Amino acid sequence: MADRRLDLGWVRVFDAVGRLGSLTAAAQELGLSQPAVSYTVRVLEEQLGTALLERGHRGSTLSPAGERLHRAASAAVAELDAGARAIRRMSRRPVVRLFTDYGFASFWMMPRVAQFRRVHPETEVHIIASAAADPGADEAEDVAVLFGTRSDFGAGAIQLFEECVYPVCSPQFAARHGLLDAPRLLANLPLLHLESTPQPRWFSWRDWFAAMPVTREAGPSDLSLNTYGLVVQAAIADQGVALGWAGLIDGAIADGTLVAVGPPLSRGDSGYWVKPGPEPSAPVQDLINWIIQRGGVDRGGFPEGLTLPSGFT
Template identity: 80%
Template sequence: MTDRSLDLGWVRVFDAVGRLGSLTAAGRELGLSQPAVSYIVRALEEQLGTVLLERGHRGSRLSPAGERLHRAASAAVADLDAAARAVRRLRQRPALRLFTDYGFASFWMMPRVARFRVVRPETEVHIIASAAADPGSDEAGDVSVLFGMRTDFGAGAVQLFEECVFPVCSPKFAARHALADDPRRIAGLPLLHLQSTPHPRWFSWRDWFAAAGLDGDPGPGELSLNTYGLVVQAAIADQGIALGWAGLIDGAIADGTLVAVGPPLSRAESGYWVRPGPEPSAAAQDLIDWIVREVRG
């Protein structure tokens, strides 16, 4: 009988009694009545054949035997709770936060995110898009895809696309204005602008006009829009000509929704870069590796 295994239902109760030094307080913490806690302790004492709790007028305290058992019960409760948390985490799908701008999120990531689920089906990707997504952003995602110059990024960043823009519009708009015959007619047509700071980090229409040797004022006209998605939608809707970013609008060019109507302008030191967050996980590195593979084909 001395080696009979104990019923372990008492472990959490006895841990609470020893930790709180009160049957009443232990019952309150565990949602039990004081008599129920007292009954469990007495049943345990009967199983062990010794006093575990010395009861007095001013409360109760553990006996030497009770202190020894409490140390084991407390350690067991801590280990079991830690194991339970680990098991629950195994059931939860890990989530990655990808921080980027609206253009990359809408035109590159969203059409492809289902492919990443095939590679890592247990991982969710939460895309956090912001108009203020630049290399100096305080937002700390697990992975960031940002636009900027090579000097804006540390050694851990990988360039995805170099900056390359060219005029695009709908096929109907191009045909109506005979842009295939003479791209220089762009100078006299409505231009679609992406709103920016006075010193934008990306190419503007002024940059393209200068490179193409065109006269005229390509400053913001009647349609100046605050996200690149709206700029592209306006071009698709025959509202004017937009600067198309290679890497973002490739799909629209491939399916004929938009057509290129002028020469490209590029610079190798600028473009989109992917970089890990401050504490990259294995899942984050998998996402980075997958993005790089997708870009490089």
């Protein structure tokens, strides 16, 4: 009997009995009847030739032999469950989670994600976008693309493109107000603002006018919106002039949906950064490398052919 191998069907049952301290509770957790659990324990005691439970009026507790067997059963269950999870992951397509803000997700990542799928069809990308993507947040994602300055990120972050903004509006709005010939006129026109904190991390219209320099106060026809996607949609809909972020707005400039109507304002230590998560897997590293490579090919900047207008020196 000492050399007889045990039927392992009892392992999870005995783990639940020892962990919960109750035959009834173990039966409820496992979806079994209480007599079935009690029978399993009795058969196990017969195989081992010793009592595993000390039965009393108030219930049962583990005997010294039962405590020793429970430690082994608990460790075995944990290892078997971990192995099962690993096997299930092997049978599924790898999933990479990308955390970013709505602007980058909508205007940069989504138009290009099909290109990544063609190169890595075996990898599934989950884009998790948030209006409050904070560079200081400790997100538990595989990779993040966030906006901020170099001091916001650790040594492992890589700058995708620097912050560069310039005024944009619809071609119809620009023609109607003569902005292509005299961009200084936009100081008197409705502006579209991206809502932010009192000390925004990105350029605002106040920064742009101060750098030109042009004096301009907020007008009653200005419009503030809480996401960059809404700002761009409002500009396309002739609602006013927005600040276009190079790298995000390039597609709309290229297809003529929006036109640039003023000079750029930029700073090299600010922009979008690729921030890998801890211990990136091979599929995660593939996505990181692809984003950085694609960012180098499609690096945003001030549209060619648009020179600094007179009066904005």
